Structure formats: C-alpha cells, structure tokens
Amino acid sequence: MITINGERLLADLYDLRKIGAFKTGVHRPTLSEEDMVSRRWLCDKLDAFGHGAEIDGIANVIGRAPGKGPHVLAGSHIESQNEAGWLDGALGVIYALEAARAVKEAGTFGERGVDVIAFADEEGHFGNFFGSYSFLGELSDETIDGAMDRTRGTPLREALEKAGLTGRPRRQIERGRHSAFLEAHIEQGDWLEANDLTIGIVTSIVAIWQFRIVFEGVQNHAGTTRMAIRRDAGVALTELCHRIHETFPEVAAERSVWTTGRITLQPGAPSIIPGRAEMLFQFRDADLAVLERIQAHLERLVAESNTAGPCSARLEVISRAIPAVMDGRVQDAIETAAEQIVPGRHTRMPSGAGHDAQNVARHLPSGMLFVPSIGGISHHWTENTSDQDIVAGGRVFAAAIGELLAAAE
Amino acid sequence: MITINGERLLADLYDLRKIGAFKTGVHRPTLSEEDMVSRRWLCDKLDAFGHGAEIDGIANVIGRAPGKGPHVLAGSHIESQNEAGWLDGALGVIYALEAARAVKEAGTFGERGVDVIAFADEEGHFGNFFGSYSFLGELSDETIDGAMDRTRGTPLREALEKAGLTGRPRRQIERGRHSAFLEAHIEQGDWLEANDLTIGIVTSIVAIWQFRIVFEGVQNHAGTTRMAIRRDAGVALTELCHRIHETFPEVAAERSVWTTGRITLQPGAPSIIPGRAEMLFQFRDADLAVLERIQAHLERLVAESNTAGPCSARLEVISRAIPAVMDGRVQDAIETAAEQIVPGRHTRMPSGAGHDAQNVARHLPSGMLFVPSIGGISHHWTENTSDQDIVAGGRVFAAAIGELLAAAE
Numbered sequence: 001m002i003t004i005n006g007e008r009l010l011a012d013l014y015d016l017r018k019i020g021a022f023k024t025g026v027h028r029p030t031l032s033e034e035d036m037v038s039r040r041w042l043c044d045k046l047d048a049f050g051h052g053a054e055i056d057g058i059a060n061v062i063g064r065a066p067g068k069g070p071h072v073l074a075g076s077h078i079e080s081q082n083e084a085g086w087l088d089g090a091l092g093v094i095y096a097l098e099a100a101r102a103v104k105e106a107g108t109f110g111e112r113g114v115d116v117i118a119f120a121d122e123e124g125h126f127g128n129f130f131g132s133y134s135f136l137g138e139l140s141d142e143t144i145d146g147a148m149d150r151t152r153g154t155p156l157r158e159a160l161e162k163a164g165l166t167g168r169p170r171r172q173i174e175r176g177r178h179s180a181f182l183e184a185h186i187e188q189g190d191w192l193e194a195n196d197l198t199i200g201i202v203t204s205i206v207a208i209w210q211f212r213i214v215f216e217g218v219q220n221h222a223g224t225t226r227m228a229i230r231r232d233a234g235v236a237l238t239e240l241c242h243r244i245h246e247t248f249p250e251v252a253a254e255r256s257v258w259t260t261g262r263i264t265l266q267p268g269a270p271s272i273i274p275g276r277a278e279m280l281f282q283f284r285d286a287d288l289a290v291l292e293r294i295q296a297h298l299e300r301l302v303a304e305s306n307t308a309g310p311c312s313a314r315l316e317v318i319s320r321a322i323p324a325v326m327d328g329r330v331q332d333a334i335e336t337a338a339e340q341i342v343p344g345r346h347t348r349m350p351s352g353a354g355h356d357a358q359n360v361a362r363h364l365p366s367g368m369l370f371v372p373s374i375g376g377i378s379h380h381w382t383e384n385t386s387d388q389d390i391v392a393g394g395r396v397f398a399a400a401i402g403e404l405l406a407a408a409e
Numbered sequence: 410m411i412t413i414n415g416e417r418l419l420a421d422l423y424d425l426r427k428i429g430a431f432k433t434g435v436h437r438p439t440l441s442e443e444d445m446v447s448r449r450w451l452c453d454k455l456d457a458f459g460h461g462a463e464i465d466g467i468a469n470v471i472g473r474a475p476g477k478g479p480h481v482l483a484g485s486h487i488e489s490q491n492e493a494g495w496l497d498g499a500l501g502v503i504y505a506l507e508a509a510r511a512v513k514e515a516g517t518f519g520e521r522g523v524d525v526i527a528f529a530d531e532e533g534h535f536g537n538f539f540g541s542y543s544f545l546g547e548l549s550d551e552t553i554d555g556a557m558d559r560t561r562g563t564p565l566r567e568a569l570e571k572a573g574l575t576g577r578p579r580r581q582i583e584r585g586r587h588s589a590f591l592e593a594h595i596e597q598g599d600w601l602e603a604n605d606l607t608i609g610i611v612t613s614i615v616a617i618w619q620f621r622i623v624f625e626g627v628q629n630h631a632g633t634t635r636m637a638i639r640r641d642a643g644v645a646l647t648e649l650c651h652r653i654h655e656t657f658p659e660v661a662a663e664r665s666v667w668t669t670g671r672i673t674l675q676p677g678a679p680s681i682i683p684g685r686a687e688m689l690f691q692f693r694d695a696d697l698a699v700l701e702r703i704q705a706h707l708e709r710l711v712a713e714s715n716t717a718g719p720c721s722a723r724l725e726v727i728s729r730a731i732p733a734v735m736d737g738r739v740q741d742a743i744e745t746a747a748e749q750i751v752p753g754r755h756t757r758m759p760s761g762a763g764h765d766a767q768n769v770a771r772h773l774p775s776g777m778l779f780v781p782s783i784g785g786i787s788h789h790w791t792e793n794t795s796d797q798d799i800v801a802g803g804r805v806f807a808a809a810i811g812e813l814l815a816a817a818e
Contacts (some may be wrong), residue, residue, distance in 0.1 A: 187633065189633035189634060190635075190638065208680070219789070220785070220786070220787075220788075221597050221598070221761070221762060221787050221788055222666065222693075223615060223693050223760075223761035223762040223763070224598035224760075225599075225785065226599075227661075227665075232668070234650075234672065235654055237647075238647045238651060241643075241644070241647035241650075242648060245648060249636075255635070256636075257634065257636055259631040259680070259682055260643050261631065261677065262677045262678070262679065263647075263672045265671055268671045269670050270619060270670040270691055271668070271670060273668055273670075274669075282680065284632050351633075352630070352632035376629070376633070376634065
C-alpha cells in the first residue's frame, strides 16, 4: 500500500490556500494573477520530485511521471469560483500531487507512476470545462475565440495572452499512456456528514437536464382589467411551479433534485399584468431512465397548463447530458482502499455536481472519491473539511492509485 | 344643453395624434420635444377663442375662462406613456377644449365658463401625478429637485430647463374660482364594450395597495443539496402565489383585482438554489373595508408560509392609498346628460386605474366619465375608441358641464 505523508499534504494545501486568500476561502478565478501564481507554484512542486511540469496553452498544468507507463492520471482543478472555498478543486490536485510523490518515493512500480493534472476553468469562468475538453481533444480554437469571462467580460484570448500563454501548445491525452483516471473532491453536500462517513465512492456523475418554460398571455393594465378576463402569464407560471412542487416527488427517484433558478415576468412592472413569463428549470439524476420519466412528467404538466389556459405554455430544452458512469474496477479499487483505511466508513453514491471526471470518463476508466463537506456547504468561502478527513481521504486516494497501478501490471 | 361641434372635436384629436405619432399611437413622454410641441399646440387652440393659456413651471397647460366664475375646471393629461395610445389623457383634454369653446359660443353663462387644464406627467415619467399635485399645492420644490426620468435618467430640473420652463411660476388652484372638476378618459377596460354601453359614470377611483413580499431561505448548490434539506426561497414564493390564486376569490369583492407584477429570485442562476426571493404584489378596490379585508387575508397567508417554513416570509407595505369617491352631484350631472344623449347606454362604475381626478377630488367636487376602449386595450399603441363613441362622449361631457354651470348660478 502506498504511504503518504499527511503532514506534507496538509502543508501543501495550506500553502496553496494563501494564494488569493479571501476570508477563510480563496479568490482565484481562471487566468487571474492569483490563479497563475498557483499554477506556477504547482509546477515547482511537481518539478521538485522529477515530474516535468508545464502550463499548456489553455492553462492546464500537467506533471508527467518519468516512466513509460501505463500511468494513472490524477487531478482536478486549481482555480476557484469568485470569493469561494479553499478546497473545491484544490483538494483533488494536492491529493494527486501527494500520491505522485508517494508513488515515486515508494519506488516499487517500475515504469508506472502518476501523471498529475490541474484542469483549467472547471469552474466555468470562461466556458464549460474548457481545460478537460481541451486535454481530451474536444475544444476548438473557434470556441476559445468566442469565449469571454462571465464576470469581467475579458475575452479568453486576451486573458491567455496576459497570462503569457499565447502560442503554447494545448497538450492532449496520449492514447495508451494511462490505465485510469482518478479525481477527488469535497462532497459539496451533507450526505457523508449526516451518515457519519469519511469516503464517498462515486458511482456516477448525475446529468443535468435544463429547460426554459415560456408562458404567453396578454399584457394589460393591472387596475382596469377584470380578473375574469385576464391572461396573466405570471399566474400560469407560478401555478405550474405549484404543480411541480406537488407532483415531482411521485415521479422522481430518491436522489433526484429539481430547481427553478430564475423567474422573469415581463414587463416586470408593479401595475402591469405580465404578458410573458419565463422560468429556468433543471433536474438531475444519475439514471437515464429516471431523467426520461421526469421529463415525460414535466411535459405532461406543461401540456396540462397549455390546455387549461388562459395562457399558452411551452417547454424548450436547453441541454440534456448523459449521466457519466464511473468505471466499476476503479470504484472497486477505491472501496478496497477505503475499507483498509476507514473500515465501514465509506459508501457508494452518485455525484450531484459536475466534475472533469465526467469528460475524462469518455476516454479512460475513471473514478472519483468524495470527502465530507462540513455542513454540506460549498461554493462559499466558509466551505471546509476537517484536517482528519482531508488526510484520511488522501490516504484512500493514494492507496486506490496503488491498487490501480498494481492491477495494470 | 351645450352643443359641441363633433367634427371639430375629432379634427383636433386627429391633429394632436400627429404630434409624436408612433404606429397608430403616440410617443410623447413628459417634457420631450413632442410633448412640448403638443402643449404649445394646445395653448394656441385655447388662445384662439380667448382663453388666455400658459404653460406653467411644472408644464401644466392652463387655459383660463375670461369671466369671474364660478367656472368648471375640466381636463386631463396630454403626455403619453412611451410608445403608447393616442387617447389616454388626450381625449379628456380635447373634450375640455371643445366644451370650453362650446360654452363660449353658447354665450349664455355670463361670467361662468370652463377653465381647461392639461396636467403634466400623470403618466409618471418623473414621479407621481406631479402636475395635479403641483396645481393643488401639494408638490414641494425638493421633490422636483430629486426627480428624474425613469426611462432616460434625465433629472426633472434639467428637463424643465431644456423645455424652457425654468423660472416660470407653478400655478395653483384659486380658492372659490371653480364649482367642480370634470375629467373624461378612455375606460382602459372592457366593461362598457362587453355590456354594449357608451358612457361610464365613475363612482370612485380605486385605491392601490402595494406590497413587497420577501422570502429568505438558504442559497446552495442545485446539484448536491438534497430536496429534503433545501430551504428554497423561490419555492416558498411560488407556493404563496398559489395560495393567493386559490383563496383570494373568497375574500375579494366583485371588482377587486390583484396582481404580482415582478418576481425576483436571487442569485437567479440556473444551478443555484435561490436563497432569497421577492415579489411585488398589489390589489385594488374602491371600498376601504374590502381593501382592509384583503390585506388581513394576505397577512394570514404570509404568516402561514412563515410558520410552515422552511423559509421565512415577511410582508412589507409599499403604499396604501384611500379610494377617491366622486362627488354625487357631479355624478348626477353626468347621468342626466348621458340619459339625454345616449339613453339607457350608461352605467355607474368604479375606475380601476388612477387619474388626476383622485387628487382634485380633495379640493373640488369632482367627477369622471369613461368612453369604451376597443377590446379593453390600453397602455399600448393599439389602444382605440370608435369615432362615434368619441363624439358621443364629448357631447355628454359638454352637456354635463352645462348642467354643472347652470347649477352654480
């Protein structure tokens, strides 16, 4: 079994936390100065034990193990959301760093080792998983040309140039180099904490199905238009929300989630009956059959609203992803490691959030492990995990990599 | 009975429609170039038959009858909403112009006549009934100092200066000069049309009670936060909307109306559970007891939502006006005139919209008459009324003024 140095792991994480510190969290948006400082810091750490590291043309950091392989690819993302938590992404990168170092130090795997990767922009400041898409050969130059920072409006090309990355090649995955991919992450929910568990073995990453629901009525004067003749698009919308709230539990699965994130009434004035109303609605599940069952139900509710009137209602699909199933053997490797290190304190569970592993899973046998989030908090600077859980997660992560490297013999 | 010239009335209305024409409606926001052209046009019309007219320091147009009085004050507003209808306001001004002209031509009322007024900014581009408040001595210079155009952001002082009105006095009502105030307006609803009627005699102008309802929950990740532990402020809001929709008919009166004009979920992102939600809600009725009953019910619903959880809910009062009762003798004068001109085709009814008459009613016996709006449409450039109804309304308006002048002997 690979043995990591827990103190060194924590020291690295705490050092990284200082870069772009914001309250008890960090502010390291993709390609910001703080982000680039953290990427160069990571390169230095990788170079220090002979993993030739580079920042490529999309800002992915790649530290290559010296042998011929097959290696395990491991990592996550290093940038943060704006003014957000210190572990989201960073934890998985430092686990990979420490595991690579520990494998090197063990010296028992011959040509095999751990390639470490810190994907750029998993948090979507400029787009949608640009780092992993680029690494997997799924990101075009045209998409990069058109992208800009959602908060600051800076074009991605300009941000890349300012970061000194213009002209650098975008590195891509080499066929046959890796036997598996492993990513660790904070859970971002409260399931592990609520059940007094230390390790979540991800079975699949849920798919998000996103919809826009549009209601068309008749805009009119809110004082002179009698209730009986109104065609208030806002009322049609809130009544549909009520039907969703009332009936979704009947068709959803145990871990399905559904959310109305935005409601817009037009024109949105206090004394005007809304003539048009829109809602952004999404649901998530790890099971394609459940997703399809939920959509069929949603279609029924929208059709009922449309038929009942007095407003028209229509459902527009924004996106429907396929759930990413994690590789069974990688799950087994994590479970074996977890049972050795935290016996009985691990569980298999889906991931409700998206991660780079969902993309890598199309190319390599992939797996993920979770450690508990205190209070289930994430995407906020108060996000945290106990040192004890961090170290336990790092041990399981490295031990699982040991299992995978041994199996690849 | 006063006899008006129906062709002249229509010709004036159609001429006014050309100023700031927008599709089949008009665009004459307060103090815009088009608005000022229309005010000077009205002054010329008034001067032409000896009603010394002026535009005062707030842009009210006042055309004074030559005699000592007591006069009837008559008019409405001449500016339009942005890109809106051609009759909203303009109709009442031209009715007053034609009635004043006809009274002058009749030559049978001695010292008595019709003062014509076109109030500024009834449509609220800069504020809230600034023209009538100013005329009634209820508008401070400080309020003017702080006002700016809601669409364009121009300070009112700057707009007044650009219109050449800086330094002009703001004229105020003279105690004892008038025996009554009469305003005509398009109905802006479909009651007259639906009941095949020509004249609405306004009994009272409904009061608007406006509220903000605020829900506080917990913002969280829409993928990783289980349904069971969510505190989704948006769901709390739409459930309250459902309760309003379901139960308001039980407590409201026949003509009560209620409207949710705006809903805001925060942060309003597709993948974030709203931690805060707000709605702008209003209801209207002409009966204070009904308004109070409705508010008590709303308070109950909000308290129920708050008690049931999982989000807090609170009701904030934005404004609560008092319904403006129209003077009984003025109503009788309109009814007498209507029964002569359109026998059996008139009804007493409340006004669901606000009008300058609600302010003037605090100072003078006041009344309003409505003519039908085709399809009930208003606040839109397609707003319209048939020429036949326009002329019939003008006849009733002038005849009612004849009744009031005769009664003031």
